[in-house]
């Protein structure tokens with residue numbers, strides 16, 4: 009599976025979960041887990057979908073294992089972060105270190121993505137580059 013297809017598949021799952029959480033908050037009129045909802049939607053749906061678009065435009069990177077690792081790290085970090093943030097806002101302060109750890113995982117995934125963006129050689133083979141062999145920057 010390519011990094012972009014994994015990103016798109018996971019992003020829609022995050023969107024559905026985030027929306028369900030939003031509807032749950034609205035129905036119960038209890039918005040205490042709003043920060044978890046916001047993080048689930050913005051990290052899980054919006055950012056992941058944007059990663060997918062980036063990867064799809066760079067075929068060689070899209071087919072690499074390292075890009076898959078970035079998507080998996082980001083997604084796992086997002087699940088743990090949103091869960092821990094929800095727990096904290098529900099009064100389970102013990103989840104604080106878990107949120108801290110998850111934030112570092114998400115940061116590590118963003119650093120890896122930063123590496124992809126700033127290293128043209130890794131992104132060889134853009135929308136047209138796959139055919140021409142030129143760097144798509």
Ligand code: HEM
Nearest residue numbers: 026027028029030031033034039042045046049050053054
């Ligand atoms: C079925 C869809 C959704 C429902 C029912 C819903 C519901 C809600 C509710 C009830 C709140 C709390 C508002 C408050 O207490 O002030 C909220 C906040 C928020 N939602 Fe959603 N939401 C939905 C989808 C989304 C999506 C798709 C995104 C992002 C892409 C999003 C991002 C946010 C953000 C960032 C906040 C925090 C706003 C603030 O800080 O005031 N939501 N949402």
